[in-house]
Amino acid sequence: MSIANNRHILFGLMCPSMLMPMISAMSRVALPIVRDDFALQADVVAWIDVGFSLPFMLLMPVYGRLGDGLGPRRLLILGIALFALGSAAVITATDLTSLLFGRALQGFGLSGMMPLSMALITATFPAEIRGRAMGTWSTIGPATAFFGPLLAGVLVANWGWRWAFAPSLLFGLLALVAVYMTIPKPVGKIDIGFLREFDWGGVALLAPGMSLLIFFLSSRPITGVEPLEDWRLLLAAALFLTAFVSWEKRCKSPFMPLDLFANGAFLRSSFCASMRMVVMAAITFLIPLYLVDVQKMRPTELGGMLMIGAGAMTLIVRVAGALSDSCSSRWLVVAGLSVQMGVMLAFWQLPGNASLWSIGLTLGAHGLGAGLMLATLHKSVMGNVEQSDTGAAAGLYGMFRFGGATTGTALCGVFLQMQLDSGAAVLASYQQVFLLMAIFPFLGILVAFTLRDQRSA
DSSP states (O other): OOHHHHHHHHHHHHHHHTHHHHHHHHHHHHHHHHHHHHTOOHHHHHHHHHHHHHHHHHHHHHHHHHHHHHOHHHHHHHHHHHHHHHHHHHHTOOSHHHHHHHHHHHHHHHTTHHHHHHHHHHHHSOHHHHHHHHHHHHHHHHHHHHHHHHHHHHHHHHHOGGGGGHHHHHHHHHHHHHHHHHSOOOSSOOOHHHHHHSOHHHHHHHHHHHHHHHHHHTOHHHHSSOTTOOHHHHHHHHHHHHHHHHHHHHOSSOSSOGGGGGOHHHHHHHHHHHHHHHHHHHHHHHHHHHHHHTTOOOHHHHHHHHHHHHHHHHHHHHHHHHHTTTSOHHHHHHHHHHHHHHHHHHHHHOOTTOOHHHHHHHHHHHHHHHHHTHHHHHHHHHTTSOGGGHHHHHHHHHHHHHHHHHHHHHHHHHHHHHHHHTTOOHHHHHHHHHHHHTHHHHHHHHHHTTOOOOOOO
């Protein structure tokens, strides 16, 4: 395939890759308004994000494995269409239930974007320039997240929180056209036999198992029992996941090859990526609420402040992608996680009268740290799996990453509500949560020291 065709494919993949950061960035501005409109406690507010990220996480390995058999183009088109429907549902939502339904549908639609795109890039670009391609592809996310909050701030301030979700519908339709025009059509028809033989039993066991783990972390909105105390959920999760492993061992064609769990390099890189996403979720969830509750920001001011981290990530992510082709993955990941830990500790120490400059610089530092290791982790993970397993590996990697994001959001909501219920002051409550979340990048740093550069493909 020619270089020109490769570039067209990369451009086509960048369009749907805008959707996840767009909806994430713009929904952040709406979050405090939704909380106040529905009079929600912090752990319930977290479910506005978890309602999206949970199905997003669960279907990633499913999309990845289906992509190996059906071709990624068809699944990309299907996923974008589902996302557009979910965006329409959110815009027209009249209560919390319908809002969560729309958010879940958005998550179902977008869950395939990352594993399918990563599998296509891995298959299209040779190893010596793959890191640069991953970096270029990864740039669109932070760039979209940079402009998204400001636009959302203007829309929310003038027309209400629902309008923060309106651009995602428009860009979803545009992404649908871009994928249709630039990604080559697969040769042949859909293999119905593949669909019949697909490991639907494994999906039916994994999805409730992972969901029940998240329900255990934030159980009060689900079962009415205080978070981390409903042991029925944890026991049920363990039973489902044990049954899943047993099923996959006996399945002739498992959708999640268990051999990947024996791939130490793959697991270590995935763990580091998960810890990175825990911190990113903490920033995504806590900072908008913190800036409204402590700094008393209005939507337009909030949107402007939230641009800083995404802008910093945009500046570094492509450079870091090129560096990943020549520098050790280990040190790029260690440096990025160290910055993230430093940011959590900095917010722990920031006083209530902290200047906007100090807050902005701290958010900018987080964007640099998170962007420094993004393409490196993508390349490290995908460079340590066999070509035949790229779809399944990308899906499992995505599940690990956004499992970290889902866990981070749920825990932040739980920890924040616990602090507020204990009678702690608002500022002190946020500070304690930031301190707790610093544990996760520290764990990632310990594992990152064991990373090795991937083999050549």
